[in-house]
Amino acid sequence: MSNFDSKQVLLVLNKAGKLDESTLLKAADTAQSRDERLTILCVLAEPDFAMHQHFLQMDSGYIKQKISEATKQTIQATVTKHCPQLSINVEISFGKLYLQAIRYTLKNPVSIVIKSAEDPTWMDSIFDSDDMHLMRKCPVPTWLINTGRHQTPGQVVVALDFKAPEEEGAISEFNRQLLDLTLTFVAKTASSITLIHACADSLADFASIWADDPETMQQQITQQEKVTKRAAMKQAHQYLLDKQILPTPVIKTRLIDGHPEESVAAFVKANNTDMLVLGSLGRTGIKGLFMGNTAESILQQIHCSVITAKPQGFESPIA
Structure with a gap:
């Protein structure tokens, strides 16, 4: 079953169980616009059973039941306060x-999965956090909302990947997945959508090994690669236009020079981006594929909200 045919939006609360109002409203709007159920998941620390059993003579099952009931009531009351007509699980x-x-x-x-980012400066210390574990290992798209920024993702950037030879001049399955993700969750509230691709790892870098005139050969190869990638970007641009998004955002494409670890992050920061959509930058069909070093490096440097996705065929290493 495709992720996009599912019938549930999952709002995950942070460790303290705090329900952020802006994230709740975004999750509720997402669920309602897709005619899906909204489920709120609150994960609590394991109680100190030894203390409770010794002093209160309660077994672990009863303790968990009472804690769960009280927590549910608190969450329901908060939801009713902010979204009185919203039905949740x-x-x-x-x-x-x-x-x-x-x-x-x-x-x-x-x-x-929708979740408030753990801290306004969440990317500074994210690598051992629940947020990074979710982005690495969750099999469905994960939307981390930086509550310190605009609540409506006006400026959206989508990072596409045209590395594999079979993808040249066409929209790959994974890039199409990222575009569909953008259309599904953020396009209708975006004022602009910019499709970007970082041009790096060119065959031109190896021209000096076999070319009589390496500099000329490098220029020719680089130019041809950019022509091919511009054609692919044009197809991606047309793909969004054909969907007739209303209201219609400004849709732009940009090829940026440099390695994506640096150039994508720099572009996001320089353009006051509210939302970055990107993939794991890995290939499909790899069991337990983790988010690649490129994506992790990008995420470490930015402070906007992020939606990450895995390729079709990804299998989470979590049992």
Whole structure:
């Protein structure tokens, strides 16, 4: 079953169980616009059973039940306060946040995971965080919202990847997946969508090995590669135009020079981007594929909201 045919939006609360109002409203709007159910998942730390059993003579099952009931009531009251007409499903679990969230997506038809970023400066120390674990290992798209920025993603950047030879001059399956993700979740609220691709790792770099005139050969190869990638970008641009998004955002394309680890992050920051959509930058069909070093390096440098996606065929390493 395709992720986009699913019937549930999963809003994951942070460790403290705090329900951020702006993230709740975004998750509610996403679920309602897609006619899907909104589920709120709150993951709590395991109670100190030894203390409770010794002093209160309660077994672990009863303790968890009471904690779950009280937490559900608190969440329901908060939702009713901000979204009185919203019908939700609340799930309470115990353990590590990212593990329980991913396991929920493996057992239920979830279209997207939405979560507030853990801190306004979340990318500075994200690598051992629940956020990074979700982006690395969650099999469905993950939307991390930086609540310190604009709540409506006006300036959206989509990072496309045209590395494989079979993708040249065409929209690859994974790039099409990223475009569909953009159309599904953010296009209708975007004021502009910029499709970017970082031109690096060119065959021109190896021209000096076999060419009599390396400089001329490098220029020719680089020019031809850019022609091919511009054609692919044009097709991606037309793909969005054909969907007739209303209201219609400004749709632009940019080929940027340099390695994506540096150039994509620099572009995002220089253009006051509200939302970055990108993939794991890996190839399909690899079991347990993690987000590549390129994507992680980009995420470390930026502070906007992010939607990440995995290629079709990705299998989460979480059991």
